[in-house]
Every structure is written in structure tokens, then in C-alpha cells.
Amino acid sequence: MTDQSVVLQDVRQGMIPAHIYNDKEIFDLEKERLFSRSWLFVAHESEVPETGDYVVRRVLEDSFIISRDEMGEIRALFNMCLHRGMQVCRAEMGNASHFRCPYHGWSYRNDGRIVGLPFHQEAFGGEEGFRKKGQTLLPAPSLGIYNGLIFISMDPDAQPLEDFLGDFKFYLDYYTKQSTDGIELRGPQRWRIKANWKIGAENFAGDMYHTPQTHTSVVEIGLFREPKAEKRKDGTTYWAGNGGGTTYKLPEGSLEDRLRYVGYPDDMIERMKEQWSQQQLDVIGKDGFMISAASLFPNMSFVHNWPRVEEDSDEVLPFISIRQWQPISENETEVLSWFAVDKNASEEYKALSYKAYLMCFGSGGMFEQDDVENWVSLTNTAAGSMARRLLLNGRMGLLENGGNVVEPLTPEQYSGPGSTRVGYSEYNQRELLLRWADHLERPARAAAQLHVGVDPVSAAPAACATETAPHTAAAVPAMMSQEA
Ligand code: FES
Numbered sequence: 001m002t003d004q005s006v007v008l009q010d011v012r013q014g015m016i017p018a019h020i021y022n023d024k025e026i027f028d029l030e031k032e033r034l035f036s037r038s039w040l041f042v043a044h045e046s047e048v049p050e051t052g053d054y055v056v057r058r059v060l061e062d063s064f065i066i067s068r069d070e071m072g073e074i075r076a077l078f079n080m081c082l083h084r085g086m087q088v089c090r091a092e093m094g095n096a097s098h099f100r101c102p103y104h105g106w107s108y109r110n111d112g113r114i115v116g117l118p119f120h121q122e123a124f125g126g127e128e129g130f131r132k133k134g135q136t137l138l139p140a141p142s143l144g145i146y147n148g149l150i151f152i153s154m155d156p157d158a159q160p161l162e163d164f165l166g167d168f169k170f171y172l173d174y175y176t177k178q179s180t181d182g183i184e185l186r187g188p189q190r191w192r193i194k195a196n197w198k199i200g201a202e203n204f205a206g207d208m209y210h211t212p213q214t215h216t217s218v219v220e221i222g223l224f225r226e227p228k229a230e231k232r233k234d235g236t237t238y239w240a241g242n243g244g245g246t247t248y249k250l251p252e253g254s255l256e257d258r259l260r261y262v263g264y265p266d267d268m269i270e271r272m273k274e275q276w277s278q279q280q281l282d283v284i285g286k287d288g289f290m291i292s293a294a295s296l297f298p299n300m301s302f303v304h305n306w307p308r309v310e311e312d313s314d315e316v317l318p319f320i321s322i323r324q325w326q327p328i329s330e331n332e333t334e335v336l337s338w339f340a341v342d343k344n345a346s347e348e349y350k351a352l353s354y355k356a357y358l359m360c361f362g363s364g365g366m367f368e369q370d371d372v373e374n375w376v377s378l379t380n381t382a383a384g385s386m387a388r389r390l391l392l393n394g395r396m397g398l399l400e401n402g403g404n405v406v407e408p409l410t411p412e413q414y415s416g417p418g419s420t421r422v423g424y425s426e427y428n429q430r431e432l433l434l435r436w437a438d439h440l441e442r443p444a445r446a447a448a449q450l451h452v453g454v455d456p457v458s459a460a461p462a463a464c465a466t467e468t469a470p471h472t473a474a475a476v477p478a479m480m481s482q483e484a
């Protein structure tokens with residue numbers, strides 16, 4: 001592998017080597033050093049509301065069963081049988097008290113513990129030969145939950161999830177906690193795009209600049225109340241903790257007026273007033289900003305917008321979508337897109353909000369189609385030799401001497417945490433890439449291995465059944481060593 005330190009140095013200056021959007025070596029490094037230890041979103045608690053409910057989700061090649069066990073606890077179990085490694089659960093979602101491996105029939109409770117092992121006595125000599133007791137499907141090394149959002153990390157020593165989220169929690173509440181009961185999800189819709197995963201994350205983090213150009217047609221057909229797409233420049237971008245996003249500027253009015261302006265009905269507004277802190281309410285009611293798209297490092301995004309849902313009416317209605325840019329390779333991404341809505345909203349609101357979401361995002365959404373065409377084209381071009389000579393300028397918002405084009409907002413102008421500015425800039429995209437560079441620079445630690453059913457210290461080398469087999473004794477202990 002080549003030394004990537006020059007690439008990382010350029011990125012830290014806001015200059016982006018174009019090939020990072022389609023480079024196998026970079027992708028291998030991302031797998032080894034970023035996805036191996038960052039917190040990654042896998043599911044929401046509302047997707048597994050009852051005991052026994054499960055969904056199967058991936059982190060790169062690793063499949064996990066996200067289940068609610070019989071005690072009501074959320075588990076993330078590596079979906080690989082302890083026997084010969086078959087995928088234990090082959091369905092995408094369902095309800096099961098047990099999972100039985102299709103290969104030889106080992107079975108596991110929905111908390112991961114082995115319960116059934118066919119011919120335990122005859123094949124393994126019972127507990128003496130293979131200790132069934134205490135064996136479980138491998139749990140994800142770390143698991144954390146915030147507002148029902150379930151995250152896992154492959155790093156057993158990952159910092160606590162809440163510390164990782166930091167001040168981004170303030171903004172997460174707008175999307176996922178509009179009342180005490182939080183959100184429920186529909187989906188995910190899943191599809192693959194031939195684009196690098198970083199592009200979507202960067203776009204949602206802060207790219208208000210693309211809206212007037214990329215999405216002109218959506219504005220022209222009157223999907224939004226605002227007649228001009230460049231309205232986006234009046235909004236702010238913010239970066240807080242490990243995430244950041246964009247906002248729209250709202251017209252003058254009270255908190256209630258402004259929430260009504262984006263289409264929230266009064267019963268939801270009342271619940272928001274009870275749920276959100278004064279500071280959270282002030283961003284809307286006092287400062288006049290409404291959150292829109294956002295990304296949490298590395299590959300989770302959110303969107304909140306309020307299109308017209310009925311053609312002959314001026315009324316708009318908000319929707320929320322949660323999305324994940326799941327990397328498949330350096331030039332392919334699986335997009336997972338969920339519709340999210342406050343659990344306590346009326347059925348009528350939920351139905352209209354879902355319609356609003358489907359018009360804009362999801363596999364057939366108009367915004368989605370506009371965006372992806374750019375990202376696929378960009379990814380294609382980034383693979384060639386000329387892209388290796390090109391350093392893209394990702395310094396929007398910065399003067400050449402490092403000064404700001406527009407100064408950050410003061411606490412009097414903006415009540416939320418983080419670094420916030422009005423207008424177009426690429427501060428947030430740079431924040432994402434700075435974290436990316438920090439990960440890529442830091443070597444990964446070797447992970448401990450689990451020995452299934454034997455004590456690695458006392459277990460005798462697995463001798464061959466016949467004299468003639470060519471095994472060497474040395475080969476076996478090497479395979480069984482505790483640490484890689
Ligand atoms: S691989 Fe699962 S029982 Fe054999």
C-alpha cells in the first residue's frame with residue numbers, strides 16, 4: 001500500500017485529491033481504519049418493538065442480527081454460525097425466539113446463546129469435548145442507543161456513544177424526538193448507486209450550494225412554496241460534535257407561526273414545545289432557522305423538508321428521512337433510506353408526510369434522482385489517471401489567508417451549539433474529511449479472537465485421524481493464538 005500521508009495533508013488544507021472518490025487503496029484503508037472503529041448506525045428501536053423482533057443489517061461485509069431478546073434488551077449479534085460459519089439468519093426481518101442454522105442445525109436463542117447442538121454427545125463428546133455453556137453468537141464489540149437510534153462499533157474500546165455524538169445530539173432531537181415517544185420508521189428502501197459513499201455524506205452535511213443548480217427543475221415545477229432555489233443561501237450551516245447540517249431561514253413570526261409555516265399541525269407544535277429545550281425552541285422561534293439536511297460522521301444522514309403534497313393547494317407538509325451510505329466498494333454504495341415520523345402524530349399526518357417523503361427522496365424521489373446523477377458521474381471520472389493530477393478546491397467559505405468569507409454567528413444571533421454561519425460554504429464537508437483523515441492516519445489495532453467451545457490454553461493440538469495426513473503440529477497452535 002502506498003503512503004497516503006500526502007493525500008491526508010492535502011485534505012487537511014481543504015484541497016481534495018480527486019481520486020479519493022474512486023480509489024481501491026483508499027477504500028481498503030477506510031475499511032481497516034475507519035469502519036473498524038467508528039460508531040455506525042444500524043437500526044432504530046421502533047423497527048424491533050416486540051420481544052423476538054429482529055432485522056438483519058450490514059456493516060461492510062459483516063452481517064448483524066439486531067434483535068430484541070426475551071428480556072426486551074437490544075442485541076447486535078454477528079450473523080455467523082459458531083460451527084462452520086454459515087449465516088444463521090437468512091431473512092431480512094421477522095420475529096423469532098430462536099435462530100437455527102440451515103447448515104447443520106445448531107440453534108441459538110435471540111440473545112445469541114447456543115441452545116441446540118445436534119448430536120452433541122455423539123459428535124463432540126458432550127460438554128467435555130465442546131463446552132456449549134456460555135457460547136454465544138459474537139456480539140458487536142460495542143453497542144449504543146440514542147433516541148432509539150441503535151449504533152454499533154467494531155471497537156470494543158469505542159468512546160461512549162453520547163460522547164461521540166456530543167453537541168450533535170441537540171440537532172438529532174429535531175429529527176428523532178418531536179415528542180416523548182420519539183419516532184417510528186418505515187423502510188428502509190434499499191438500492192445501489194455506482195458512487196463513492198463519501199459524496200452523499202458530504203452533500204447532506206452542508207451542500208446548500210448545489211440546490212439552485214442541481215434541483216432547479218424541482219423548484220420550477222412548484223414542489224416548494226419558495227419560488228427560488230437560491231433561498232438556501234439565507235440559511236445557516238452548523239457543525240456540532242461529530243455531525244453538521246444545514247438550515248433554512250424562516251419568515252418573521254412567533255415560534256408557532258414558524259412551525260406552522262413549514263406545515264406542522266398545532267397538536268405536534270404543542271408536543272414539540274413540551275419536548276424541546278428553550279435553546280432548541282429558540283433556534284426556530286427567536287433566530288428563525290429550521291433544520292434541513294445533516295450528516296453524522298461517517299455515513300449517516302438526515303433530511304427534513306416541507307414540499308407541497310397536493311397540487312392545487314398552497315399547503316406544505318414536512319417529512320423526515322434517515323439515510324445511510326453503506327459502502328460496497330470504492331465506487332458503489334448501497335443507500336438505505338427510511339421515512340421517519342413522530343409516533344404521536346395523527347394517522348392523517350403520517351400518511352401525508354410519507355407521501356411528501358416519497359415525492360422528494362427514496363429510490364423514486366425527485367431530489368434523489370437529481371443528486372445521484374452527479375455523484376455517479378463524479379465517481380466515474382475520479383477513477384482515471386487525470387484525476388490523480390487534480391486537487392479539487394474544497395475551501396469554500398475560506399479566504400486564501402485562512403480568514404472567513406463570512407464570520408460565524410454569535411450566541412446572540414444563533415442559540416444552538418456548534419460553529420454556525422449564514423450562506424454557502426464547505427466548512428462541514430471539511431469537518432467530515434478532517435475526521436476521515438484522522439482515522440486513515442491511525443493504524444488499527446489487532447482484534448482479539450474468540451475460541452469457540454475450547455480453552456485455547458489447555459486444548460490439545462487437533463491431531464489428524466490417520467498417520468498419513470500431512471499436518472504439522474506447529475500449524476495448529478499458530479491458528480489458535482489468542483491475539484492476531
Ligand atoms: S455451520 Fe451452522 S450448524 Fe454447521
Ligand SMILES: [Fe+2]
Pocket residue numbers: 203210211214215367371
Ligand atoms: Fe441534493
